[in-house]
Structure formats: structure tokens, C-alpha cells
Amino acid sequence: MIVNSGLTDQLASFSAGAHALRIDNSVRRIVKTGFIDTVATMLAGRDEPVVGVMRRFVAARGASIADARVLFSAERVCARDAALINATAGHALDYDDVALRGHPSTVLVPALLAEGERLASGGDALIRAYVVGYETWAELVTRDADLHHLKGWHPTAVFGVIGTAAAVAALRGLDAVLARHSLGIAASLASGLVANFGSMVKPFHAGHAAASGIDAVDLAVLGMTAAPDVLEHHAGFLAALSPAGRMDRQTPAAHLGERLRILESGLSIKKYPLCFAAHRVIDAILDLVHGHELRAEDVREMHATIGIAQASMLRNHAPRTALEAKFSLEFALSAALVAGRVSLAQLDDAFVQRVDVQKLFAAVRISTTDTIHPAEPSLAASDRLVVELRDGRRLDSGEVPFARGDAGLPLQEGDLEAKFFDCTEGVNDIDTRRLLLHLQRLESVDDVRMLAE
Numbered sequence: 001m002i003v004n005s006g007l008t009d010q011l012a013s014f015s016a017g018a019h020a021l022r023i024d025n026s027v028r029r030i031v032k033t034g035f036i037d038t039v040a041t042m043l044a045g046r047d048e049p050v051v052g053v054m055r056r057f058v059a060a061r062g063a064s065i066a067d068a069r070v071l072f073s074a075e076r077v078c079a080r081d082a083a084l085i086n087a088t089a090g091h092a093l094d095y096d097d098v099a100l101r102g103h104p105s106t107v108l109v110p111a112l113l114a115e116g117e118r119l120a121s122g123g124d125a126l127i128r129a130y131v132v133g134y135e136t137w138a139e140l141v142t143r144d145a146d147l148h149h150l151k152g153w154h155p156t157a158v159f160g161v162i163g164t165a166a167a168v169a170a171l172r173g174l175d176a177v178l179a180r181h182s183l184g185i186a187a188s189l190a191s192g193l194v195a196n197f198g199s200m201v202k203p204f205h206a207g208h209a210a211a212s213g214i215d216a217v218d219l220a221v222l223g224m225t226a227a228p229d230v231l232e233h234h235a236g237f238l239a240a241l242s243p244a245g246r247m248d249r250q251t252p253a254a255h256l257g258e259r260l261r262i263l264e265s266g267l268s269i270k271k272y273p274l275c276f277a278a279h280r281v282i283d284a285i286l287d288l289v290h291g292h293e294l295r296a297e298d299v300r301e302m303h304a305t306i307g308i309a310q311a312s313m314l315r316n317h318a319p320r321t322a323l324e325a326k327f328s329l330e331f332a333l334s335a336a337l338v339a340g341r342v343s344l345a346q347l348d349d350a351f352v353q354r355v356d357v358q359k360l361f362a363a364v365r366i367s368t369t370d371t372i373h374p375a376e377p378s379l380a381a382s383d384r385l386v387v388e389l390r391d392g393r394r395l396d397s398g399e400v401p402f403a404r405g406d407a408g409l410p411l412q413e414g415d416l417e418a419k420f421f422d423c424t425e426g427v428n429d430i431d432t433r434r435l436l437l438h439l440q441r442l443e444s445v446d447d448v449r450m451l452a453e
Helices: 007-016 025-044 049-061 079-092 105-119 123-141 155-172 176-189 201-222 237-241 261-265 276-292 308-313 329-339 355-363 415-423 432-440
Strands: 299-307 364-369 384-389 394-396
Touching (some): 007 123, 007 155, 007 176, 025 079, 025 105, 025 261, 025 415, 049 079, 079 105, 123 155, 155 201, 276 308, 299 329, 299 355, 329 355
Parallel strands (some): 299 364
Antiparallel strands (some): 299 384
């Protein structure tokens, strides 16, 4: 036992006490949504070039342990390498769910599936461990008064490592001392820069976080120790993320496990395979396209008003590749006008480089507002799009506070299943219908190895 004297101790004790968490059906429903969405995006992204790089990287290391499957295939590697590859695949298309200023499920789910396969864990244990990881992430990310993205930190990579370590420690049933060492080790492995958005490194952030979280637990179990106050120390994790000193290092995590943040923040499910910062504007342009039968040649100018952090993330104003286009509001608007939709089919280098798509980039104007969305501080309170037409008409979307699929505007019934099958349409070596059925009743799965089989 350890005495709960500081934040690191409190989070470690929370992880060690995962068996006592009260998990009701509303929590299970959110967690299962995260598992279903992540598995879908993993399979959709499995042939992306960055995933090939990860597989070659793992193969070159020549590890002989084969604990877990790679992307539900016959290929087996050690659990941390499976998490590395699978989490990278899940984030490769930037189509995975959003919460806590980042992408929690694309880190937590691959790590827990890999570890769960190694341990022959039941589905209910994975759900419980996911909640521990989510709540740990939520407790830390909300302590900063400033936006991580504007400081250059990618929250998925930075907080994902610690969230994964807490979740994996819970899944393994580690005591509070080992859990504390796991968190301390993970804190020194946390990294990931916004400047790498629009490159292969961005999805690697998720893979690195998932694998490093497992590494941290492995190292703690083998005897590596860490500082007992690494999260709250004046030269520790939270302080390092906030050079301005606007980070709360002192307030106790008094409500851990009592008031679950996952019920307050939930998960936002993406309808489009682009950065979530663009989704409200995409909804706006698609509504105008379909409501007014707009064509590209009708448009003179498109003026979007978005948040400051959103503009920072949407950094590519003249993308030439699909990777770059995922972080381009110019591309999002142009694709919607040219194709009438923004889907996986448009996230293709050839489509991005089309003359009619590239030509529209010059018609986009972007302004920023310093308002903050109460549920997601990396977004403005609302976005707005005004389209000026060549015939003199002016079309105004009005204020758009939520994207479709946001936790505040959830997907309609059947939309998640439709996304799952859209993502897995070309997957012929896996019984995807059976896989989805098992994920939908994950709490009843006795051994998660059956998911891979």
C-alpha cells in the first residue's frame, strides 16, 4: 500500500483499485463504441504506408515472442509491437474517435486488445481498464489552463502514454506501488509534436503511446523504479507541459472513480477522415451544397471562422498529398464542392492533386475567434461558414456549435455500424460481421482471443 499524498499516488491507487469501479450500462455503451470505432479504423488503415513502415520496423528487430495478432491477421508479434502497429493503423486515416483534446481510443484500445490477448482477459476486464485509462487521461489533461496544441504538444501522444500505462496496470492487476512506478516511467516517455501533423509521424504518435505505455508497465514489473511525485513535482510532468506555470499541480484528484468523466465528455465519432477541427465547417458546406445544389463553378469565395487552435492544426493551405489534406480546411471545402462529400474516397493523392480541387484553394478565407467551447477547449465555441456566390447571393451557415457525431450531437442509430462496414468493405480475410457482433457484446466475451480468431 502507499499513502495518497499526491496526484501520482492517487492515480496509482485508482488504477490498482479498478476492480471496485462501478461500471453501469451507459459507461459500457460508450466504451464499446470506442472499441468498435477503433477496430473499424484499424482495419481501414491497415494498408497505409506508415503501417508498412511499422511492420518492417518490428520485423527488423527480430523479436521471437508472439503474444498478439497484428490487425486481426495470422501474423503474431509481442504485445507491445502489436499495439505499436495496430494503434498506428487506427490513427493512420485520422478517422478515429475524439475526446479529451485528443484521440483516446486509438491508443487505449490497441494496447488493451494486445495485452488482453496475451493475458486471455475477458471483455469486461478490458472495459474496466479502458475506463481507468480514460479517467487518468481526463484528470491530467484538464489541469492545464492553456491549450496544448498551441504550445506544440499533441495530447494523444503526451497523455496517451500515461493513460495506457494506467489502463494496462489495471488490466494486469498491479498493486499501487507498481502502478505508481508505471506512471512515473510513462511520464518520461511522453512526447509528440503538433508540427508533425500531416506527416506519417502523426499516426505514429498513437502507436508510440500505446507501445510505450505497455513498456512502462513491463519495466516497472521487472524492477525499474520512478519518482513518487513525477506528475505533480515542480520539475515534473505537468510543470514541463506548462512553461507559463498555468498548470494545476496541487488540487487532489478527490473524485476519481466517483464521478466518471467518461459520462460527462463521452466520445465523438468522426463522420469524415480528416482532423476533427474541420468537421463543423464540413457539415456546414455539405448542408449548403445539398440544400442549394451548389457546384464548384458557382462559388466565388468561402469564408470560414474557426478557433485559434483549430487554425493551428489545419496548417496545410495548399496540400499535395492525402496526408497533408487531412489537416487542410481548404481541401475539406474544395472536396465537398467537387465531390459532394468528404469520405475515404476523396482522401487519395490523385484526388487531392486534381486541378479542379487545387483551383478552389484560393477561394478559401479563414478567420479566427478566441472563443472556447465549454466541452472541448481546443475548439471555438462555434464555427461559421459564409459562401459568396458568383451571382451575388450570400449563403450563411450560421453558428455551428457541434459536428455531427460529436458527443453533444451523437450519431443516429445505425450510423456506427454503417461506418464499421464502410471501413471494412475491402477486408475479405476476416469475418467482419462476426467481429462486430463480439464487439457489440464485449462485456460477455470470456476470452478476447476469440476476437482475433
